[in-house]
Amino acid sequence: MSKLATKLSVLLLALPLAACGDDGGDGNTPPDIDAGIDAALVDGGDGTATCIDEASFFAEAALANTIDTDPGLGDPTNDITPDFAPGAGAPVLSGGGTPPAGGFFDQTAEFIGAIGEDDWTAGWTAFPTNVPGIDLDNLPAGAEDVEEDITEATTWSADTVYTLRGKIFVRAALTIEAGTIIRGDNGSALAVTTEGSIEAVGTAEEPIVFTSSKDSGAAAGDWGGLVLVGKAPINVSGGSDVVEGFESGEEEGNVTYGGDDAAFDCGSLSYVRIEYAGFELSPNNELNGLTVAGCGSDTELDFVQIHRGLDDGIEFFGGTANVKHLLVTLPDDDGLDCDYGWSGNGQFIIVQQNANTGDKAIECDNNGDDNSATPRTNPTLWNLTLIGSDSTSGDTQAGMHLRRGMSADINNAIVAYFRSFAVDIDSTISAQLAADGELSIKNSYFFKNNGGDHWPSGFDISENAENDCYDAE
Template sequence: MKSLFASVLTLSSLTLLAGCGDDDDTNNTPDGGGDPQATAQDVKGSITGDTTWKAGTTYTLKDYVFVESGTLTIEPGVIVKGDTGSALVITREAKLNAVGTAEKPIVFTSSQAEGTRAAGDWGGVVLLGKARINVAGGENTIEGFFATSGDTRTKYGGQDDAHDCGKLKYARIEFAGYELAEDNELNGLTTGACGTATDIDYVQVHKGADDGVEMFGGTAGLKHIVISQPDDDGLDYDLGWRGKVQFLVVQQNATVGNRGIEASGNKNDNVAQPHTVPEIWNATFIAPAVRRARLRRRRAWCSTRARAASCATSSWRTSRTRRSTWTARPPRRCGTRPPRSSPSRTPSSGTTRATRSPSRTRRTRRRTRRAT
């Protein structure tokens, strides 16, 4: 766990050292690539073909910017700002190559003046791919857009579990989560059906209006992720996500935050394949003083399983840290909940819970912790 917190401190210190850029936005109106000589660029519409956003330039998203083909490369140290109603969307036919460094992280932030920025100022970053999801027809419209629009650029899903949505490394996404309509908003980082070739590493998502990170199906993994003060859940996943997570820290919001993790399958079809079965290693969930960090597995609970190890939750209410190891639960028949054990008798002995020796219970717990 020491290495986990070292990773967190390194990421946080490096990202916070990077300023949020110059707020002087010159009104250039180039295409997605922009004028390479300018220090401030407005970006709107679609990007087609390979494009590079250069270090030393601040790019401001004026609306939904769709990368429809080619690769969008963002150099280390670039600052990308988002106006209200904007987002950066990498479609299924394109890739993102946003690789910062420890010294020069890439920052995605609000275009509002520093000191006035707030959750939901803009949309966030969206990666769409061609891996499998567990919905009828094998494709879906990503959250934050209207399914009735018929816009194929917002679709995700396919049959390629190794699909590559690109790279996002050493980056910070903040003040995102613009709400298109009630209960239809983007997250700080949203992925839909990204495959195992996708590389998401050393990313912080700060003060999003919805979830910090949400994974809609696919097999993409996450490493060295810090999610701080989201308005809703820290990590949310559903629709058959089977990725792996290592080194995850969630710091919950003290006033409006919801769960540390929200896990779902398919709320309309509990037997839909593939099931949601991620693996989570070395995770820490930090609750504020007035709340407890909670992990939530909801809705299609029988099609949702997880394997996790070396996880800790810190509850300031009790000033205690708990470590736990979870294992994948075997599939159960959908539509029924597992039987509850008798409140008065345990299967292992005839001793009732009311009369069981407290010291014996404590010894059993200690032996269990040593065994795990």
């Protein structure tokens, strides 16, 4: 089929979605005629189709987005000493929207991107390659192997290095002091169950570090990662699920999540670094650097870096947990993933993709089996900086993949240097939500994306998972 991209007026964006074939409700089977947003699709009767120019949709004046203007960041694609902050006089230092009132959002952040005049990443973050991001020559004198589950109130202190020797389930209160180092062997993970809690609060001067147990040759997937499970609502059938990769029986019982407590407190992480996580617990089931499953709004995630993980940096499975000052650097898969009805807030989020193996900076679904499931995945995200590698080896890298019935309110974002698309909105429901303004990206900069031939516009909004309007074929 010949697919012609044609700019259409903003009035056309108000049309209802045309009946362009039934995709069976899952958003994955292509409809009879490929459809663009709002079905500004016209069947000419001769096998041709006209789709909206999605780039013009994202550039509509009401959305206040800027396309193909350099945001003026320092050195964001550098994977050794990156600089994500805008330079003096950068256009993104002003012109953003005002974040919502209500207590969580910093309303003074009327700049575009995750960093304004003050660089919150300075001092506590690290970007190591093949070695842990700790001073191996000056480790604390104490050393303790952690081989058993935590079943009574426990404190880990900064004068001891703790090494996880397997999958450790936290069933009581675990407090981790500022400056503490936790190292993980192959096959290890730290999972905080609904019976337990974690209070891991570091400082900018003394962050808490989870890292590989290897002194050299450290790599993504050296250990499992950190898992938080709670009883906040998720949208899977039956209202509960199990974190992937754990064995059946007792292990599954420890990582079952979901419930009806929207405020469920999974604990506090502040000034925490997680390095080299993502060990494959079972075939094709790697843990994320940080898994947040069914966690509620009382959970505190602030100043967290996830570096060189084998799977996603962070993944939210439902719940209402919020996150602020999040830095995901060089993951082998997605930076931030969400599904199963996550409806939390996020502000000041940076993702830097891996040149050779990274996938999407953000990939969010509602529910792959039921795109209409409720509660719908519907995060509110402000002040993001999403960075590709600007490398020909990163042809699969992409900015935001928003799909399978999810909605979102995304504002003040920078999406730059991705060889693939800047934004791809898939599924009948998500496309309609975008048309209705319930899935929106506003006050944002898109720069130097779509370096490959398959996505010459850098944008796609469609009923199915194909690049309908800009297929190179």
